Amino acid sequence: xxxxxxxxxxxxxxxxxxxxxxxxxxxxxxxxxxxxxxxxxxxxxxxxxxxxxxxxxxxxxxxxxxxxxxxxxxxxxxxxxxxxxxxxxxxxxxxxxxxxxxxxxxxxxxxxxxxxxxxxxxxxxxxxxxxxxxxxxxxxxxxxxxxxxxxxxxxxxxxxxxxxxxxxxxxxxxxxxxxxxxxxxxxxxxxxxxxxxxxxxxxxxxxxxxxxxxxxxxxxxxxxxxxxxxxxxxxxxxxxxxxxxxxxxxxxxxxxxxxxxxxxxxxxxxxxxxxxxxxxxxxxxxxxxxxxxxxxxxxxxxxxxxxxxxxxxxxxxxxxxxxxxxxxxxxxxxxxxxxxxxxxxxxxxxxxxxxxxxxxxxxxxxxxxxxxxxxxxxxxxxxxxxxxxxxxxxxxxxxxxxxxxxxxxxxxxxxxxxxxxxxxxxxxxxxxxxxxxx
Ligand SMILES: [Zn+2]
Numbered sequence: 001x002x003x004x005x006x007x008x009x010x011x012x013x014x015x016x017x018x019x020x021x022x023x024x025x026x027x028x029x030x031x032x033x034x035x036x037x038x039x040x041x042x043x044x045x046x047x048x049x050x051x052x053x054x055x056x057x058x059x060x061x062x063x064x065x066x067x068x069x070x071x072x073x074x075x076x077x078x079x080x081x082x083x084x085x086x087x088x089x090x091x092x093x094x095x096x097x098x099x100x101x102x103x104x105x106x107x108x109x110x111x112x113x114x115x116x117x118x119x120x121x122x123x124x125x126x127x128x129x130x131x132x133x134x135x136x137x138x139x140x141x142x143x144x145x146x147x148x149x150x151x152x153x154x155x156x157x158x159x160x161x162x163x164x165x166x167x168x169x170x171x172x173x174x175x176x177x178x179x180x181x182x183x184x185x186x187x188x189x190x191x192x193x194x195x196x197x198x199x200x201x202x203x204x205x206x207x208x209x210x211x212x213x214x215x216x217x218x219x220x221x222x223x224x225x226x227x228x229x230x231x232x233x234x235x236x237x238x239x240x241x242x243x244x245x246x247x248x249x250x251x252x253x254x255x256x257x258x259x260x261x262x263x264x265x266x267x268x269x270x271x272x273x274x275x276x277x278x279x280x281x282x283x284x285x286x287x288x289x290x291x292x293x294x295x296x297x298x299x300x301x302x303x304x305x306x307x308x309x310x311x312x313x314x315x316x317x318x319x320x321x322x323x324x325x326x327x328x329x330x331x332x333x334x335x336x337x338x339x340x341x342x343x344x345x346x347x348x349x350x351x352x353x354x355x356x357x358x359x360x361x362x363x364x365x366x367x368x369x370x371x372x373x374x375x376x377x378x379x380x381x382x383x384x385x386x387x388x389x390x391x392x393x394x395x396x397x398x399x400x401x402x403x404x405x406x407x408x409x410x411x412x413x414x415x416x417x418x419x420x421x422x423x424x425x426x427x428x429x430x431x432x433x434x435x436x437x438x
Contacts, residue, residue, distance in 0.1 A: 041063065041064045041080055041083040042062070042063045042086060043060060043085045044086045045074060046059075046060075047092065048093070050092055050381060051071065051399055053399070058074055059073055059074060060074040061093055062083070063408070064432075067402075067406055068408075071400045071401060088410050088427065091410040091426055092410065092411055092416075093408055094400070094415065095397065095408065096141065096143025096172075096408060097143065097422075098146075098394070099350075100351025100384075101307055102355055102359070104160060105130050105156055106356070107358075107359070114189075118189055123153055123154065126156065127160065130160055131163070133359035134164060134171030135169065135170045135171060136360030137354075138430065139436055140360045140363065141363075141409040141425045141428055143407040144173045144394065144407070145173075147174050148180070148284065149177050149178075152199065152200045154179065155179070155220045161174040170435055173430070174223075176221065177223070177263070178221065180200075180225075180226040180227070180228065181201060181202055181203075181227045181251065182204075183204075184204075186233045187231055210247055210254070215254065222260065226263050226284075227264050228265045229241065229265060230271030239288075241271045245278065248264075248278035249277075251278070262280045263305075264283055264284065267285050269288055276296050276297055280302070282349050282391065283302065283303075285310075287333060289304070290340065291343070294340050294343075294346050303349045304346050305349040305350075306348065307353040307365070308352070309368055310352060311330060312372075315330060315331055347391065349387065350369075350380060350383040350387065363422040363423060366419055366422060367420070370419040377415060377418060386398045406430075407430050409427065410426045
């Protein structure tokens with residue numbers, strides 16, 4: 001293409017002007033004929049609306065094209081002529097849910113171990129499976145997902161996102177982290193020391209290595225950078241810190257100068273502390289967080305994405321019979337750190353680390369937060385909508401208000417009172433397009 005244009009030096013500016021005028025005329029002729037006579041409008045009339053903050057009975061929502069154009073008491077929402085009306089008796093309409101921590105390229109470890117997924121499954125198999133995961137996620141009411149690492153599947157999340165955006169496959173709007181960053185030697189899979197096996201994330205170290213890796217990931221389509229601030233690589237298998245403070249600072253600076261944020265996997269107090277001081281946006285997991293660490297997070301306005309469902313699932317994969325056996329030490333520790341985070345007033349992002357458990361089962365995190373950790377259904381619903389939108393800088397969604405994207409979900413019952421209602425998905429709309437309806 002470059003060659004072709006280089007060989008066309010003779011076309012004069014006048015020719016260009018003439019051409020573009022002609023194109024303008026053609027496009028305006030097309031536009032006037034292509035526009036439907038009546039606007040593509042849909043009026044949704046549920047029993048109640050949860051707007052991302054509170055529940056309002058008798059409200060209605062008007063959608064025009066891919067955006068919300070009006071929200072309020074039904075009598076005050078006037079629809080243009082030709083509007084299609086969807087009566088949704090007994091249903092609550094809410095903003096499309098936002099998953100804060102997914103891995104669309106993973107499937108549950110009790111089906112195939114993480115090692116085997118990374119080492120033995122082909123990219124084609126993993127991507128094919130991920131397309132099914134994306135569809136299930138959307139139909140479960142999650143219209144956006146922050147996907148935090150392909151775990152050895154390279155940049156497949158970038159293509160997955162493109163396929164969804166181009167309407168080739170159904171799925172949530174994605175924020176992708178691509179390969180994620182780990183310190184050399186810290187991650188897995190680990191086989192014989194004699195073999196250098198493909199890793200579940202990109203290894204990078206030191207000034208040059210880190211700058212290059214962060215830029216490489218951004219250049220290939222990363223919306224954000226994920227870094228592992230600690231991992232299970234202690235001499236005794238314990239979780240230990242990975243990157244130095246300087247390295248973490250550099251990761252955040254490099255990403256930030258290109259308009260991206262960084263999220264950190266961290267479970268140890270020191271790993272969390274370094275990530276917080278470096279200026280990451282969210283801490284993922286945070287299982288070993290102490291009151292001091294959570295105070296620091298609160299002070300810096302940093303959110304915790306607790307992923308309680310992942311720990312709950314892996315404990316059960318290891319044989320814990322929940323409700324029968326005593327609570328494992330790791331889960332007990334999680335309860336202690338969660339209580340400390342709540343006490344410190346840390347903002348919470350809602351994300352379950354789905355992929356460790358079944359895609360489409362995303363509501364499990366919200367159920368566990370309510371049933372095992374004492375959160376109210378209203379609180380987790382705010383976290384999964386307006387809260388995540390704020391923390392992830394998604395000003396165009398997470399609430400129901402005029403001008404925002406028409407990403408909507410309707411559930412049977414009242415999810416602000418009963419978290420189980422989130423399993424009763426009756427309607428899913430993304431960008432004004434219906435993917436599920438009663
Ligand atoms: Zn994860």
